[in-house]
Amino acid sequence: MNEAAPPSTEALRVLVVDDEAPARARLRDLLGDVGAQQPNALAGMASNGVEALRLLEDAAVDVVLADIRMPVMDGVELARHLARLPAPPALVFVTAYDQYAVQAFELAAVDYLLKPVRAQRLAEALERVRARRVPPAAEALATLAVGERGHFSVAERGRILLVPVAEVLYLRAELKYVTARTAAREYVLDEALVQIEQEFPRRFLRLHRNCLVALAAVAGVERAAERDGHKDGEREAEPHWEVLLRELPERLPVSRRQWPAVRQALGL
Template structure:
């Protein structure tokens, strides 16, 4: 059975090289290409590839962040990272991707990695990505589905996240969307940029302008440019007051 492959690299010559290495091998078919991580996620939705040859260092969204978003998909493809920079190896392996290739990629190494990936079924690939340990240190986007399409929201545009049962509302500059990520995972990934004010809410640190009390004496955060009223729980009041005072 032919394995469908998505090739993701911001350099056209690199994509062409992979094409040339596989062009005479009927076991593998390049079903699509992408030149950055954001485009890669769109191509995954559109073409449902079995595997991605994924460059790590790219504009817009790097390969490690792509792997993070893939982990939330119901049937993720296998991932083989490609890069010219050896210092990414440790972080790439922490994602438990099925392979890691250094550029310039040699045909023998490529075919060996593809064969290893072929041995995993979809359920096994999903488990590999579910077990990944990619942190949110380099995460720059929130990935949401809108009317069947993927929408990428820059982290810097987000005002707050608010949980309601299994869903989380993302309030951002252009409006709001609902995602299925947990508030806990968002807090872990984005701890340097967001602060918890309530068991159901994280607010962007840079967006908090002060505190106020509502008409029944409950403390609320004031958020720049929007009038949304988010309550600070008693458990978090002291921490939020310290944060506002010391910023």
């Protein structure tokens, strides 16, 4: 008869994220129940992904137990932001929906727990975390997402800085990075412009190969003439169009190739 392996003595620091207070309380109690088998310490509890990210600024965490469906920021978007951390915590999704759970386990999480969560399944999930702390792939999380993200994220000094998508006026590709411009400042995103365009087809409009503008930020368009300079004077070249923004004095040029699509999207 084989003897059971002794439990690990290292306590896993656990963050519980669920929008329902009874669900958070149940997970807290179950973590206490399985403590002898799977030593753990409750690092905090949050009601949505935004609260969780704020808690992670001050608390070191080994594993996040995250509900998939939550307001403000759901578990999938939270996972996408966590994946940008230098040392992301392991992720265990908690859900009442079988179809999400199976997909989450196969694509993005170390494990998944179906509600109502049972103590033994929680213990098994923590054991898997100890054995396999592999961060989820960004591509897998993108396929798991139900809708658009509410935030872009920037890894800054070991923490996640959230940039509300609704505040972004335009995005510009520069070398390997994308710059997101709000009315207040610029943020450097580690994302591809084409992926952002595909994720937000109704929010952002392509002006040329290196620039997307938020439709809500467009104040109008204006014809502008290019000039090619010469020492003996300047010649006026073929005119082109520029997009005017509501909150910034900048003008964003529209490529000739994109102008028909821009004109149609703006109803001109």
